[in-house]
Amino acid sequence: MTWVEPARAIGGCSDTTWSSQDQRTDATTGAVLARQRQAYILDRVREDGGVRVAELVRDLGVSDMTIRRDMELLHERGLIEKVHGGATALPGSALFEPGFTAKSALQQAEKEAIVDAAVGLIEPGTAIGISAGTTTYALARRLVDVVGLTVVTNSVRVADVLHDAGRPDQTIIMTGGVRTPSDALVGPFAVAALRSVHVDLVFMGVHGMDAHSGFSSPNLMEAETNRALIEAGGRLVVVADHTKWGQVALSSIARLDQADIVISDTGLETSAQELLTSRVRELILVDPTAGPWVRRGSSSEPDDEPVQISRAGAAPAENGPVSIVRPTGPLRGD
Numbered sequence: 001m002t003w004v005e006p007a008r009a010i011g012g013c014s015d016t017t018w019s020s021q022d023q024r025t026d027a028t029t030g031a032v033l034a035r036q037r038q039a040y041i042l043d044r045v046r047e048d049g050g051v052r053v054a055e056l057v058r059d060l061g062v063s064d065m066t067i068r069r070d071m072e073l074l075h076e077r078g079l080i081e082k083v084h085g086g087a088t089a090l091p092g093s094a095l096f097e098p099g100f101t102a103k104s105a106l107q108q109a110e111k112e113a114i115v116d117a118a119v120g121l122i123e124p125g126t127a128i129g130i131s132a133g134t135t136t137y138a139l140a141r142r143l144v145d146v147v148g149l150t151v152v153t154n155s156v157r158v159a160d161v162l163h164d165a166g167r168p169d170q171t172i173i174m175t176g177g178v179r180t181p182s183d184a185l186v187g188p189f190a191v192a193a194l195r196s197v198h199v200d201l202v203f204m205g206v207h208g209m210d211a212h213s214g215f216s217s218p219n220l221m222e223a224e225t226n227r228a229l230i231e232a233g234g235r236l237v238v239v240a241d242h243t244k245w246g247q248v249a250l251s252s253i254a255r256l257d258q259a260d261i262v263i264s265d266t267g268l269e270t271s272a273q274e275l276l277t278s279r280v281r282e283l284i285l286v287d288p289t290a291g292p293w294v295r296r297g298s299s300s301e302p303d304d305e306p307v308q309i310s311r312a313g314a315a316p317a318e319n320g321p322v323s324i325v326r327p328t329g330p331l332r333g334d
Helices: 020-027 034-048 053-060 065-077 100-104 108-119 133-142 156-165 189-192 222-230 272-281
Strands: 002-004 048-054 081-083 086-088 127-130 152-153 169-174 199-205 207-209 214-217 233-239 251-254 261-265 282-286 291-296 307-309 322-325
Touching: 034 065, 034 086, 053 065, 086 307, 108 133, 108 233, 108 261, 108 282, 127 133, 127 291, 133 156, 133 199, 133 233, 152 156, 156 169, 189 222, 199 222, 214 222, 222 251, 222 261, 233 291, 251 272, 272 282, 307 322
Parallel strands: 002 169, 127 152, 127 199, 152 169, 199 233, 233 261, 261 282
Antiparallel strands: 048 086, 081 086, 207 214, 214 251, 282 322, 291 307
């Protein structure tokens, strides 16, 4: 295993682990301006799903009344929901981003089926990029047995699971950056690192996908970092379960037609399937109830005939996942 230190590769600066706990400590070192308090409250709500007034009074060293005024202002702007004793996130808000643990518990069967299909795209000895997210983390756990793999990632959790495997033939390169609730490293350090590398495939998880907004994220800096990761790759593979369709977050990452492959599940509504089929080169739908799946055929050549995702050791089932391929158009990296 070759391990590249995240920040030393970029000017020796290390801001990779500046977590919300660090922000809480820093916030108590002096007077906190209203704008700083409100940004901090939003960060806490975004990361934890909610926060109590008493916690903010303790962390920020200001009065109960001050915190309540800040919450009232944020509530009036439609950024948080005031509740008795505190505030919670608005699930429908473009700013809403549940923490990693909360997201990990959602659509587990769909994520595992999507990962089964994604693994079939990866050849030994290749270089891939992996964004942060719970689906991409599930993918990383399946990559510990891939020989000679090089992985570039801005995800702390993805890097950790591959590093802990201790394979001497794998190289894990982690960017620097500021840590987000989804355990992504983002910002100028991450972008600078990604602009200096090139990978064969990029696997990207998204918060939402929509006909008009494309693929999106609730975090501005994470969206910018993901755009840099896309530019570093030859092909883009988006892994997103059906619940992501119709969700629009604050910042767009890419248009739908920038994805070479979208892997989702059969819960995706028919109109979304039709639209994605017209926009992306290949749409792969997996059935989370059908068991493990493998990809048959080779995708090493851009002009390969469409391949079917089929159940391991069996003929394709009539109600199994489908691989829907747009008939014309080059790969993004061609």
